[in-house]
Amino acid sequence: MSKKVLKLNFKNEKGKTKTITIANPKEGLDKAVVQDSMSKIAGAKAFSKEEVALYETVDSAKYYTTQSDDIFDNDAE
Template sequence: MEKSLQLVFKNASGSTKLITIANPKEGLTKAQTDEAMQKIIAANVFKTVGGDLVQAVEARVVNRNVEVLE
């Protein structure tokens, strides 16, 4: 099973932007992801077509099963 952490933001123009992190550590809490997202916004290191990231929307863990058919 593949697991990823998706951090969802809004940029200055109101568009939704997604940052995906592969293999996040187990047991992440909402408080931890909220804090990390606020630090990303404050550091202003990501530029998007619609402007800077300005709002944290949500963080979610996505599990994906991949089965190769033979």
């Protein structure tokens, strides 16, 4: 079974990378749409920890796909 996520990477006020991970993202998003959405998140300045803005500047966005193959799953029975 494969799963796809979209990872939105920002830099915080101290230059450290902070990531927002979105499960089951819309397929085929283009750079302009994603960058605009990320800019709105950064511009809102709604998220902070210990008085440091977590999503200060837009850094990058990437789709990631993971593949897992079950050997067994006790919860499925």
